[in-house]
Each structure stands twice: as structure tokens, then as C-alpha cells.
Amino acid sequence: MAVIDADTDRLVIRLTYDGVPFCGKTTSLRTLARLVSLELKTPEEIHGRTLYFDWLEYASGLYEGKQIVCQLVTVPGQKKLESRRWHLVDESDAVVFVLDSTEERLAVSFAQLERMHQRLAARGGVMPGIVVQANKRDDPSAVPMAVIRERAARMGNVAVVESVATAGDGIRIAFVLAVRLGLDRARALAQMGLLESGTSASGTAEGLLREMRSSEDKRNAPSGPRAPDLLEASGGSLETASIFDSSLLNSTDDNGTHGDADDDNSRAHNAPAPLDTDIPSGMLWPAVAGRILLHEYCSTSIATLDHRGAAWRGLNSQWIVHADGEVYFEQEASARRDLIEWARFHVSIGKGLSASRCLAAHERDRGWRLWQVVRREANLLELVMQSLTSGPDRAGAGLYTAAHRLLSAARAFEKNGLPCKIDTIGNCETPCYVGLVRRPDGPRKSARKSPQLSDEALIRQELGARIRQAVRMGISVSRTIGAIVAVDATQDARSETVTSTLKTILTGQ
Secondary structure, eight states: OOEEETTTTEEEEEEEEEOSTTSSHHHHHHHHHHHHTOOOBOSOEETTEESSOOEEEEEEEEETTEEEEEEEEEOOOOGGGHHHHHHHHHTOSEEEEEEEOBTTTHHHHHHHHHHHHHHHHHTOSSOOEEEEEEEOTTSTTBOOHHHHHHHHHHHSSEEEEEOBTTTTBTHHHHHHHHHHHHHHHHHHHHHTTOOEEEOOTTSSHHHHHHHHHHTTTSOOOOOOSOOOOHHHHTTTOOOOSOOEEOEETTEEOOOOOOOOOSOHHHHHHSOOOOOOSOOOTTSEESHHHHHHHHHHHHHSOOOOEEEETTEEEEEOSSEEEEEEEEEEESSHHHHHHHHHHHHHHHHHHGGGBOSSEEEEEEEETTEEEEEEEEEOOOBHHHHHHHHHTSOHHHHHHHHHHHHHHHHHHHHHSGGGTOOOOTTTBBSSSSOOBOSOOOOOSSTTOOOOOOOOOOHHHHHHHHHHHHHHHHHHTTOOHHHHHHHHHHHOOSOOHHHHHHHHHHHHHHTTO
16 A cells, blocks of 8 residues: 555555454544544444444655655444455555454454454565554453463564553554554565555545445455565665654654764663664564564563673563674664664574564664564473473483474574574474574674584583483483383484484483
């Protein structure tokens, strides 16, 4: 949908409010219209039910000197009008899914959310960001937010905001986040050369109504070929001249550069300010999914930072965050260049990286610091610790699985120099790196590589101490070895190495 309107020379993005009937879509837009002192239009309705859409237009901020215009529309909730709903959802730059969070309506709400998420994801290209506005939080039967967040997290790339639309609580937060996601998507399209410029037939409520009526009897055709990935299309670069200066509802992004500071060393080593969601467009990777992940981190349980060597690191049950204490940029352009180089390295690793991670250049104290935020996932260390405390049979099977998966990951990630340890490799069949990714040393330099160990040495390094401790605690060596031999059914070269190495550690050789 994002388009540069040739008639008005404005960037137009569309935010769609979706959800099941009576979830609070229209109420949310009415409340928002009141907050910004604008008129809400409903072209057609019957008995208070929206037949096509509700419409609100909000203009604020600049994109390359062009005014940003946000079209906000709600979808009709009735099942028989679903084709109209999809017409609007498919043209979205961001979607606010108003979730009925009451116990009675939660299941049907999530079912519709999941169908919508699958449809948008299947279209390829730059997927619109999704904000789940968990509504009716004042209802006595409202389901706990922890349950809603956990289920939403299973889909991935979904941000969650709680709201009471009738009282106006959370409406502004969901709107501002959706606008930023829409601008992130427009910026990504511009980088790939896919941001359209022309006259928008649906640039007004009346124009959109005419467009929907003209296509009323047509099925929505599937989208075209998948658009190239952001970094693929731009040759691995995130750089662009497209800078958004958004002043949405008194919320601004500061994209200015700064001069020399008074005490660089002091700033670089002092505790950094906690991350927040106010990251300008272009200083966050990946563009849309990264902002959603950062929102979820800042909305749930922010990790307490501690100083480890020259780095700052936070760790809790859900997240890992990290910043190099010695890497501090006084100029925005320098921070962006380093962020681009780091993002390129992530892309070069490919699907081997866990998906829930982002990079951010955070401005505080007249300078920029680079952060990575990673959602914690099950790793091999957890598998080993659980196995060794669950009896010899499970210990043997767990040790074999952990060692085999460790070696598979080491070979898969050898060329990228990723530190393959039992706490950085995911507990899954396909090699997956779930730990922090080191920054490249500088622009166009490769990442620092750890010395490559032999398979036997790597198993001894990562599992040896824990196995010896289990033996000292009285685990049955013979039964554990028997379980290892029993699970070793493939008899390939790697399996032989795993089995023989584990045997020698268990027997103290």
C-alpha cells in the first residue's frame, strides 16, 4: 500500500484495525479520533455495524521532505463480509489486531489472528508489522497478559499492547507503534526500489469505497512473486537517504548528529542507559521484525545490566542483551555504517541463526551505542543439565544427543567463526545458533574467529567437566554408557567419535 502520492507529493501508509466482531475496533478508532481531534468517517453502517470500513486520516512528520499521511481503517467484523476484510488487510503497511482478551472470546480471536498472520506471511516480500492490541483488560474475565504474550510469541513478529478502548488506555501506544512499523516497512520497500509513486485511487474514504465496490465480486488474487530480501536487494546495505522525522502525538525521533563530547572514555565505560523503543528508522535491524522484538523486550522483563570485561550484558529467563562498552559513536552516520556491517554478517550466516534477535543503534549521552537483543531459546546446556539429573538412561541419551548436535553445529558454523558452545547452540535437530553474535572488527573486516578444535577436544571442553561431576555424584557409569551405545544407531564417523569420547570421559581416561 505504501505510496508516494504524485498529486500531493506525500508518503501515504495504511494501518488496518482488524479483529473479531465486537472486539473494539471502531471504539479504538473513535477514541483515537478524539485524542487527535479529527473526524472519524464510516461510509456505510447498519444498526451500528460497519459494512465497509471506518476511516481516519492522520498527517504528521516528514519522509525526505514529504509529509507522512496515515490512513487508518477498520475492517467489517461480519463473517459474510470477509472478502471486504481481506481487501483491507492485504493493503496494509501495519495491522493493529484488536484482540478480545476475555476468556469467552480469546480462542476465536486468536484463531482469526493466526489466519491473518499466516496469510500475510505467505505473501512474501516485506511483511506488514502486527500489533496485537489486547483489549477489554478491565473485564473481570480478562485472561492474564502472560498467557496472551506466550501464545502471541509462538507466531513470531507480533508485538503486544494491552488496552481498554472505552477508556482510551493503550490506544495511543498501539497506534504509535503501528505507525513506526508502517514507516519501517515503507523504508524497506524504498531500499528495494519497490516503493511506488503515483496517484492513489483510494487516497480518500470515498475513493476507497469506490475501489472496494468495483472489486466486490472478485476474489483477491494472490500476490506476485516474492520480493527480494531487504539486504539481498540492496547488495547487503541498509543505507538509504530515506529518513523519517515523525512527531506522532508528541512522540519524536531524533536523527541529529552530535559533536565531540567532554569525556569519551567516561561515557564509553559508564553504565549505558536502558534500551527503549524510541529507535529511529534506519538504526534498527531487521526493520519491521526488529522493532516488534524490541517492543516485546521493553514491555516484558528488561534484563539488569552488568559489566563483563569491556562489555555490558543483561541476562534473564527470557532475553540476552549485549553492548560492547568500548564501541561508542559520536556521529549517527558512523553508528549506521557499523550497524550495516553487523547486519550483513548476520545475513551471511543465513538460516542458522535463531530468528528472534535484533540489532539497534541507541542514542544516549550525545552518542550512539550498538546493542543486540536475543530472545532466549532452549540450548544444549539445558539438555545436558536436565539429562544428568534424570538417571543414567536419560543421561546417556541426553549426552549423546548434545554431543552430536554440538559437532554438527561446529561444522555448520565453522566458516563464520561463531563460538560453538553448549550454551550457544539450540537443542534442535537442525544446527541453530542461539547465542550472541560478535561484532565484526570494523567496516569490511571479518568477525574474530575462535581456534578450531577437533571433534574430540570440543566434546571434552564442553561436556567433560559436567560429566565428571555427575560421576563424582554417583551416576552409574556402566548404565550411562549402555544408554549411549543404545542410542547410537547411525554408526557414521561422527557418531563413533561421540560415543568413544563420551566413554573415555565417563571412565576417567
